[in-house]
Amino acid sequence: MKYKLEKPVHGTIGNSKYQCTIEWRNGKFVADEPTTIGGKDTGPDPFTLLLSSLASCKLITLRMYIDRKGWTIDQVAVNANLYQETKEGITTTIIDCDILFISPVSDEQKMQLLDIAKACPISKILQGELKVRVFVYREGDAKTIKYANEEVTVLWKPEFCQHSTRCWTQMPQVFKPSLRKWIDPGGASAEKLEQQIAKCPSGALVFIKNEPENKTQ
Numbered sequence: 001m002k003y004k005l006e007k008p009v010h011g012t013i014g015n016s017k018y019q020c021t022i023e024w025r026n027g028k029f030v031a032d033e034p035t036t037i038g039g040k041d042t043g044p045d046p047f048t049l050l051l052s053s054l055a056s057c058k059l060i061t062l063r064m065y066i067d068r069k070g071w072t073i074d075q076v077a078v079n080a081n082l083y084q085e086t087k088e089g090i091t092t093t094i095i096d097c098d099i100l101f102i103s104p105v106s107d108e109q110k111m112q113l114l115d116i117a118k119a120c121p122i123s124k125i126l127q128g129e130l131k132v133r134v135f136v137y138r139e140g141d142a143k144t145i146k147y148a149n150e151e152v153t154v155l156w157k158p159e160f161c162q163h164s165t166r167c168w169t170q171m172p173q174v175f176k177p178s179l180r181k182w183i184d185p186g187g188a189s190a191e192k193l194e195q196q197i198a199k200c201p202s203g204a205l206v207f208i209k210n211e212p213e214n215k216t217q
Contacts, residue, residue: 001165001166001169001170002170005025006025007024007025009022009023009024010022010023010024011023011031016040017033017038017039017040018032018033018038018039019031019032019039019040019042019043020032020043029043030042030043031043031044031045031046031049032044032045033045047082050082051080051081051082051095052080053122054080054095054097054120054122054123054126055078055079055080055097057120057121057122057123058078058097058099058117058120058122058123059076059077059078060120061116061117061119061120061121062076062099062113062116062117063076065112065113065116066113071109072103073101073103073105073109074102074103075101075102075103076099076100076101076102076103076113077099077100077101077102078097078098078099078100078117079097079098079100080095080096080097080098081095081096082094082095082096083096095126097117099113099114099117133164135162135164135201135202136162136201136202137201137202137203138160138202138203139203142157142158142159142160143157143158143159144156144157145157145158147181147183147184147185148185148210149185149186150210151185151190151209151210152185152190152193152194152207152208152209152210153185153207153208153210154183154185154193154197154205154206154207154208155205155206155208156183156204156205156206157203157204157205157206158204160202160203160204161202161204162201162202162204164200164201164202166196166199166200166201167196167197167199167200167205168182170196170199171187171188171192171193171196173187173188174187174188174193174196190209193207194207194209
């Protein structure tokens, strides 16, 4: 398992209603809620951000296709909005995207570009099988199992594990869930092992660099 982004999107919120600071790989911006529900409207709300993701993905995908075809189409726009319907207790979200060609475009080109826009990566994510997983990091006392060599000790707290699978899918030479003794600290360098354990979102894995006097004989 490899994440799409090398650096995750990082969000924080303080006491100010409801300003969030969103950090991405090259900067930061503010997200907020409209004044109608108590925010200050200092940045896009979550629904706007979702629609912005879809609109920008369609525009970028269209621009890539237009450039590859060598067509002279200077400007394209997308309007995106959504609504929800509830029938028999099931809520369905419908997102509408209107493609607007500001430059002259033939009907044949429009239909080709419509098919391309429908298949943009974000559309495929939203219309495919989608799971949202949420984890929380825990600290404190719990049953602990130790896996050690002379250099390092890895602590595993089974009660804390939330099964993100980051450990064994990203470092299978160390984490082997099919085995009883499933952690082999010697399967990677101490530095890489520490970096991987830092990605555990639950606190179930802890890395310890052994002091010389505490080395296993």
